[in-house]
Amino acid sequence: MATPLLITIDPASPPAVGLTLQQVAYFGRTLVKVANRPQACDFLRQNVRLLDVYVDATDLVDGEDVVDILNAGAERVFVSLEQLTHLSSDQEVPSSRLVACVSSDHEWDRLKAWRAESNERAEVGVCAGGAGLAAMIGKDPTIQERFKSYAGDAVTEEAIHESAKQGIVSIVPAEALTVERNDGGRMAAARMLAVCAVPDQHTGLYATSVTDERGVSLGLVWSSNESMAEALRTGTGVYQSRKRGLWYKGQSSGDVQELVRVGWDCDGDCLCFVVKQKGRGFCHTGTASCFGPYRGLSRLQKTLQARKESAPVGSYTARLFNDSKLTAAKIMEEAEELCQASSQEEIAAEAADLLYFALTRCIAANVSLEDIERNLDLKSLKVKRRKGDAKGPWAEKLGLSAPKEANEVASITAGNEPVGPEAAAEEDKDRSPRIEMKRLVTASTSAAVIRDALQRPSQRSNEAIMALVQPIIQDVRENGDEAVLKYTYRFEKATSLTSPVIRAPFPPSLMQLPPETMRAIDLSFDNIQRFHLAQREEKPLQVETMPGVVCSRFSRPIERVGLYIPGGTAVLPSTALMLGVPAMVAGCKKIVLASPPRSDGSITPEIVYVAHKVGAESIVLAGGAQAVAAMAYGTKQISKVDKILGPGNQFVTAAKMVVSNDTSAGVSIDMPAGPSEVLVIADQQANPAFVASDLLSQAEHGADSQVVLIAIDLDDGRLRAIENELHAQASALPRVDLVRGSIQHSVTLVVKDIKEAMALSNEYAPEHLILQVQNAADVVPLVQNAGSVFIGPWTPESVGDYSAGVNHSLPTYGYAKQYSGVNLGSFIKHITSSQLTADGLRGLSGAVMRLAEVEGLDAHKRAVSIRIEAMDQGTFPG
Structure with missing residues (x-):
């Protein structure tokens, strides 16, 4: 998709006016001026989904830096003549990836001489820096791609049009363009886009092909200068209807389009729109495109994405999304069957099965076909590659293994790699997918990109969740214990249960624990109790507001509380402690726990032991929406409660919201909740191993967890040390698959100082905030929004989860701006009185x-x- 423009930006100082980075991305490519290799590689890594990036590396001295930039994903690199002659001797750097910059007649003559000598006539692109030179290169048909830089020259529509007629791409600074209406002093980007266009001779409109990100055609429409301007301004699909004027796609149907990219075909008579289609599809009939439904992988992806939003409970696809081990086992099984297949029919069938399970794995981690294809494109841009031999167990299985020492020597000598820890880290990176957070430097990244990076992982739509939860709640409300048991049989496979509850006193046989586990629970119990006892009010509040008018406030415990203890991917006796101890301290008369049983119908002994220590009345053997409904409405065997507290998945959260909004239930809840999260602020004093361990302590909760690192003025070396620690520690974890999913939507933000770090943290409002900075206690006054704060290098988040005494039931998903974590006040209510x-x-x-x-x-x-x-x-x- 060619355009007559190459828009240039400086990542070190993004323009205050002109086009944003997102708007630059609409034009398909940009030229980035960089000061060093790390800056270029960071920009390429951060914007992998947005742009085809050209890099101006003329200020760099080392030719190897150019190679690294090409390997990092740059489409082409602008180089000086000195760099060009050096790189041309490297047979692994294709000249078609280089653009030679010339700024004088003398340099032009040198370039022509070099091209004649090296026989590289049609490969190297050329960029000229003046009108005269541009005219010269415009007359040379042997140059494959020609550019004219407008640095210091007036950028006009006429000049760009003239260049376009000669096949020259105009390099225009982002600050010179605008997509806004009536923005005086800057050129309209839509008009620049259309300078080489060929309109229909009858209507004056432009034929327009609309495709999705994979290039699948959605339909054919018409565009005008006005509709192009609106599309660029709004970032959506806007076209020109020949009957109704401007057509804002999806304005009435809701099937809107998010603009990705615009461009022209080879001869400028067809405009190309690449969009993300929302809703049912592009066609008014409700199909994906005007040419019928999606086929093949596109169809499978749409189906899996829909299933992820609302897979029928208990369905096979739902099992695959919720059980990463099952998915991994199926991928390995199908891969082996593909390797063993022989006929064309067998190979096609086994490959189809493998693609199904592999794509399910990807969709579960929010990875799309577009991401995969972009990754393939990036791999094709590498100019230096390793041998790509099979890894140990697989190589040995088929008799391909070679002595370890020989393999190591071959991999080092083939790529001329340096020996040492850094080289080892790079080798490890190529051997397996690296577990690495996206890195953004706030000084060179727009506020919009930062905001997007800090978005929590998307959850299922509220409508889809409610559609699954409400029938369960209604069933439990109407059918009581029978319904609770039915769902426990279905979801937990605990078909031996005859009662949905066990009551105190709990038999000692249910609390058989190793002595060290008991001691750990007892220590944690004592510290949590001590901290929450200190939160008690000494005496009722009493104020004489004026003579003869006395107002008072006194507290009373909530009589009946229900405490939800998740099961899922981990056993959580710590949550039982965090909820049960303050309920006991508050003096709640009835404490009911609910937790999913194991498949044999038993509950984990750690939870029973905690229930015994806090004086719980009973334990409901159920999880999910059915447990919430049972405690909210009560059944014959399960006690009704007045308030439900505790974390859970999206279904538990939705069920809590439903019952709390039902006045007939008469029950309140603690807070909305989402997946676990942590934000670590680290400066140059921080220990990389400590930082990585704190990030991973939350990433291992689940693929929908998010971790954020805010690095204060850390250079590339210090950041790389943390990233290497993160990868090494994560790779050794049993829950590494969950960590990979979490890290994919996690981010490192590099900021200039603690003030900027705290501003970002307060806006994000993390569940857990860890301060690994010098004089960390002095930073606490700057904390405005956080669930719980962990101060200094010797305070990992883990101590708050278990034994320090603070509560770990905290607001997530940004709710720390409005809610406190669970505390003694969560289990009491205040009553006021007046006496005159x-x-x-x-x-x-x-x-x-x-x-x-x-x-x-x-x-x-x-x-x-x-x-x-x-x-x-x-x-x-x-």
Whole structure:
């Protein structure tokens, strides 16, 4: 998709006006001016989904830096003549990936001489820096790609049009263009886009092909200069209807399009729109495209994405999304069967099975076909590659293995790699997918990109979740214990259960634990109890607001509380402690725990032991929406509660919201909740191993968890040390698959100082905030929004999860801006009282009666006036 423009940006100082990075991406490619190799590689890594990036490396000295930039994914690199002659001797650097920059007649003559000598006539692109030179290269048909830089020259529509006629791409700074209406002083980007276009001779409109990101055609429409301008301004699909004027796709149907890229075909008579189609599809009939439904992999992807949003409970696809080990086993099984297949029919069938399970794995981790194909494109851009031999177990299985020492020597000598820890880290990177967080430097990244990077992982749509949860709640409400058991059989496979609850006193046989586990629970119990006891109010609050008017506030425990203890991917007795201990300290009369049983119908002994210690009345042997509904409404065997607390998955959270909004249930909840998250702020004093371990302590919760590192003025070496630690520690974890999923939507932000770090942290409002900075305690006054704060290098988040004493039931998903974590106050309610003397009432009477009169509430006024009359007449003593 060719355009007449190459838009240039400086990542070190993004323009305050002009095009944003997202808007630059609409044009398909950009030229980035960089000061060093790390800056270029960081930009390429951060914007892998947005742009085809050209890099201006003319200021770099080392030719190997250019090679690294090409390997990192640059489409082409602009180089000086000195760099060009050096790189041309490297047979692994294709000259078609280089653009030679010339700025004088002398340099032009040198370039022509070099091309003649090296026989590289049609490969190297050329960029000229002036009108005269541009005219010269415009007349040389042997140059494959020609560019004209407008640095120092006036950029005009006429100049770009003239260059386009000669096949020259104009390099225009982003700050010179605009997509806004009436933005004086800057050129309209849509007009620049259309300078080489060929309109239809009858209508004056441009034929337009609309495709998705994979290049699948969605339909054919028409565009105008006005519709192109609106599309670029709004970032959506806007076209020109020949009957109705401007057509904002999806405005009435909701099937909107997110603009990805625009461009032209080879001869400029067809405009190409690449979009992300939302809703049902492009066609008014509801199909994906005007040419019928999706086929093949595109169809499979759409189906899996829909299943992820609302897979029927208990379906095979739902099992695959929820059980990463099952998916991994199926991938390995199908891969082996593909290797063993022999006929064309067998190979096609086994490959189809493998692609199904592999794509399911990808969709579960929010990886799309577009991401995969982009990754393939990036791999094709590498100019230096390793041998790609099979790894140990697989090579040995088929007799391909070679002595370890020989393999190591071959891999080093083939790529001329340096020997040492850094080389080993790079070798490890190529051997297996590296577990690495995306890195953004805030000084060179737009605020919009930062905001997008800090978005929490998307959850299923509320409508889809509610559609699954509400029937379960209704069933439990109507059918009680029978319904609870039915769902426990279905979801937990605990078909031996005859009762959905066990009651205190709990038999000692259910609490058989190793002594060291008991001691750990006891220690944690004592610390949590001590911290929450300290939160008790010494005495009721009492204030005389004016003579004779005494107001007071006193607390009472919530009588009946239900504590949800998740099962899922981990056993969580710590959550039982965090909820049960403050309930006990508050004096709640009835404490009910609920937790999914194991397949044999038993509950984990750690949870039973905690329930015993906190004086729980019972344990409900159920999880999910059915457990929430049972505690909210009560059944014959399960006690109804007044408040439900505790974390859970999306279904548990949705169920809590449903019952809390049902006035007939008469139950409240603690807070909305989402997946676990942590934000670590680290400066140059931070230990890389400590930082990595804190990030991973939350990443291992699940693929939908998110971790954020804010690095204060760390250079590439320090950042790489943390990244290497993260990869090494993660690779050794049993839950490494979950970690990979989490890290894919996690991010490192490199900032200039603690003030900027705290501003970003407060905006994000993390569940856990870890301060690994010098004089960390001095930073705490800057904390505005966080669930819980962990101060200094010796305070890992783990101590808060288990044993320090603070509570680990905390607001997630940004709710730390509005909610506190669970505390003693979560289990008590406050009651206020007023007591007035006769003089006190007389002093207030005028104001009360006047305000009641203003509001038209005569009975309110009368309740005061009748008492004043009694005082005046002496008919009531007092």
